[in-house]
Amino acid sequence: MTAPAQTTAAPPPTGDFAFDDADFNAIARIAQEEFGLHLVPSKKSLVYSRLSKRLRENAMKDFGSYLRFLESDGGGEERSALLSALTTNVTNFFREQHHFDMLANEVLPPLIQRARAGGRVRLWSSACSSGQEVWSMAATLHKLCPEAASLDIRILATDIDPVILQKAKAARYAERDVAAIPEAMRSAMLTKVAGAAEEVEIRPELRALISFGTLNLISPWPFSGKFDVIFCRNVAIYFDKATQALLWHRFASLLPPGAHLMIGHSERVAGPAETLFASVGVTAYRRNETACPPIPSFPSPAAKAAAPRAATTRRS
Ligand SMILES: C[S@@+](CC[C@H](N)C(=O)[O-])C[C@H]1O[C@@H](n2cnc3c(N)ncnc32)[C@H](O)[C@@H]1O
DSSP states (O other): OOEEEEOOOOOOOSSSOOHHHHHHHHHHHHHHHHHHHHOOOOGGHHHHHHHHHHHHTTTTTTHHHHHHHHGGGHHHHHHHHHHHHHHHOOOOSSSSHHHHHHHIIIIIHHHHHHTTTTEEEEEETTTTTTTTTHHHHHHHHHHHHHHHHTTEEEEEEEOOOOHHHHHHHEEEEHHHHHTTTHEEEEEEEEEEEEEEEEEEEOOOOHHTTTEEEEEOTTTTOOOOOOOOOEEOOOGGGBBBBHHHHHHHHHHHHHHHTEEEEOOOTOOOSSSGGGGGEEEETTTEEEEEESOOOSSSSSHHHHHHHHHTTOOEEEOO
């Protein structure tokens, strides 16, 4: 994902393709309308270098042709590839460990009690990237509640990028990616992959807890039920302030009083939703009793216009 806004002017891009301000603005508009990404002009060189590879791969002669392709009915896959090119999927097992400590010590115990009494419990990793976040959630849950799969307790894992989501779902990782997980947790989460010396995979008892789906956080969502815990970490920072405020508000509408929202280390709940949450730890929030006001204007006119072309929610 592109780095947050900087104030320094970027040097003009040089390379195989002409790329003027109009091209940059057209890319920035698509990124904003379809994915909520906020590309500032100082990112022009970075956008050029990431996208010139896409032009080559698609045998496009210039940015004008690429933009026409992107906006055509057949451009859906390429719009996903555009997002992947402009974003990063950086993640890690037990990243921001304090959220997993809080899950284990405060958040999950009463939820497990409810599930054991026959109740429904739902958790959501809403920008799960290649899966390390959601498998860390599942491992934390499974450690406290080994019978979780037999109860009505499930975790939804979504990301806008179908390619990275396939990796999450495949649940296979290189040994070096799991080396930092403490040994006891590692053996509870992972098994060796037969015939692949350097690879491990997530145990089936953890896999049984998760369903995966593609979902664009700035599109309409398909949920009818509420969530008890939402993780939305290290993605909102790349949205503009208005999109962030709307996102917190929409999360609040899905969280009943007492439910939790965990966000990334450089993010902060702000805007109208601030009054709907209590801060209960480092980038951890609990939904309070205040009724959620109606969500102002969602989808926005721009998102509505983009809706037929935007990545939609699809279970995979
Ligand atoms: C930096 S990773 C964060 C992964 C994980 N949540 C963590 O904190 O380690 C950001 C993820 O957000 C996803 N993403 C970007 N824009 C999105 C959008 N509009 N809707 C849903 N996911 C999005 C990207 O595909 C990427 O996998």
